[in-house]
Each structure stands twice: as structure tokens, then as C-alpha cells.
Amino acid sequence: ILNVEQSPQSLHVQEGDSTNFTCSFPSSNFYALHWYRWETAKSPEALFVMTLNGDEKKKGRISATLNTKEGYSYLYIKGSQPEDSATYLCAFFGSAGGTSYGKLTFGQGTILTVHP
Amino acid sequence: EPEVTQTPSHQVTQMGQEVILRCVPISNHLYFYWYRQILGQKVEFLVSFYNNEISEKSEIFDDQFSVERPDGSNFTLKIRSTKLEDSAMYFCASSEVGRRENTEAFFGQGTRLTVV
Numbered sequence: 529i530l531n532v533e534q535s536p537q538s539l540h541v542q543e544g545d546s547t548n549f550t551c552s553f554p555s556s557n558f559y560a561l562h563w564y565r566w567e568t569a570k571s572p573e574a575l576f577v578m579t580l581n582g583d584e585k586k587k588g589r590i591s592a593t594l595n596t597k598e599g600y601s602y603l604y605i606k607g608s609q610p611e612d613s614a615t616y617l618c619a620f621f622g623s624a625g626g627t628s629y630g631k632l633t634f635g636q637g638t639i640l641t642v643h644p
Numbered sequence: 645e646p647e648v649t650q651t652p653s654h655q656v657t658q659m660g661q662e663v664i665l666r667c668v669p670i671s672n673h674l675y676f677y678w679y680r681q682i683l684g685q686k687v688e689f690l691v692s693f694y695n696n697e698i699s700e701k702s703e704i705f706d707d708q709f710s711v712e713r714p715d716g717s718n719f720t721l722k723i724r725s726t727k728l729e730d731s732a733m734y735f736c737a738s739s740e741v742g743r744r745e746n747t748e749a750f751f752g753q754g755t756r757l758t759v760v
Binding site: 562633634637 | 648677679685686687688689692699700735737747748749750751752753754
């Protein structure tokens with residue numbers, strides 16, 4: 529059973545604060561690490577797909593880093609805004625070997641609430 | 645913009661009844677998934693499907709579950725005899741096949757299944 533863990537489970541910050549969350553995942557059979565943003569009543573939407581150790585990706589005020597050797601990724605939000613409030617999911621895409629292409633295994637998510 | 649569509653958005657069924665959840669993946673995608681989320685719990689992998697056959701399935705995906713791609717555009721999940729614990733939000737997703745950068749999954753809006 530693949531273990532993908534996210535911390536913290538929930539986070540409350542004030543508008544303007546910067547914040548970060550952690551995703552830990554298996555370091556073997558690694559193919560890609562995904563971050564998704566999930567707003568209430570909508571479907572999860574991909575933020576980043578990272579594949580290489582040391583990858584850093586940025587989209588506006590949100591950025592992510594990847595360490596495949598130790599099995600962790602950080603998501604950073606700079607200057608949080610109320611519209612950033614959502615559940616942030618990471619997902620490990622691993623190769624199961626053989627003829628299996630692999631699957632996404634999700635963490636339990638970090639619920640971010642940004643207070644005005 | 646291409647999107648994954650799911651129908652119905654909400655299904656209420658009696659315990660023991662069969663249900664079919666429908667999904668139309670993005671047209672040039674070749675890899676399909678079903679995930680579910682029981683209220684308050686993490687997103688769980690059910691099954692992946694590629695090249696007209698199941699690529700991988702989880703322990704949840706027992707003999708009561710089946711998937712089908714009946715006509716080249718729809719991708720269905722059937723639960724033969726629903727149980728109360730099958731109540732969850734079911735998400736369909738699709739992705740391209742190929743380079744690891746293309747593994748981003750695009751999710752539908754989900755079908756909320758309520759078994760009474």
C-alpha cells in the first residue's frame with residue numbers, strides 16, 4: 529500500500545500571510561508528483577506536475593519544490609488571499625512495474641482557509 | 645476547453661440496487677480512472693483503464709464493481725448490488741498517455757451516490 533501523507537491537515541491563515549504545506553511519498557518507483565487544488569463543489573484541478581528531483585515550479589503566488597530522493601514536496605503560497613481557500617491535494621504517480629502504467633495515489637489533503 | 649463530464653450529478657439508490665455512473669473523458673485521452681471520496685475521508689483510487697482493459701485496481705474494486713467503455717466515448721462504472729458504505733462522491737478522470745509530464749489527470753465534477 530502506497531503511503532502519501534500531507535501535513536498539516538488544516539490551516540487557518542490571515543490574508544497576506546505566506547504559508548506552506550508538505551507532501552511525503554515513496555521514493556521508489558517514482559514517476560511524477562502532482563499538486564491539485566480542490567475548491568468546494570468543483571472538481572480537483574492540477575496546479576503542478578513535477579517529475580525531476582530538484583524541480584521547482586511556480587504559478588503566480590504559488591510555487592512547489594520536489595525532492596524525490598527523500599520523498600517530499602513542498603507547496604508554498606505567498607501573500608495568501610481569501611480566494612486561495614481550498615483543499616490542496618498532492619498525488620504520487622508511480623510505476624507499478626510490469627505492464628501497469630501506474631496510478632495516482634492521493635494524500636488526504638490540506639484544507640486551507642484564508643481569513644480576510 | 646475540453647473537460648471530463650459525469651452524469652448524473654447526484655444519484656440516490658436503494659441498497660441492493662445496481663447503479664451505473666457515466667463519464668465522458670476528454671476525447672484524445674487514453675487513460676481513465678475512477679476515484680471516490682467518502683465524506684470526510686481521503687480520495688481513494690478504484691481502478692485505472694487503458695487500451696480497453698483494466699490496468700490496475702484497488703482492494704475496494706471487488707466483484708461488485710465493473711468498468712466498461714461501451715462505445716469509444718463513454719466510460720462507465722457499474723456497482724451491481726449497492727451497499728450503504730458505497731455512498732460517496734465518485735470522480736472520473738482521464739489523462740494522456742506518454743511522457744511523464746503528460747500524466748496530469750483531468751477530473752469530472754463527480755457523481756454523489758447516496759445509498760439508502
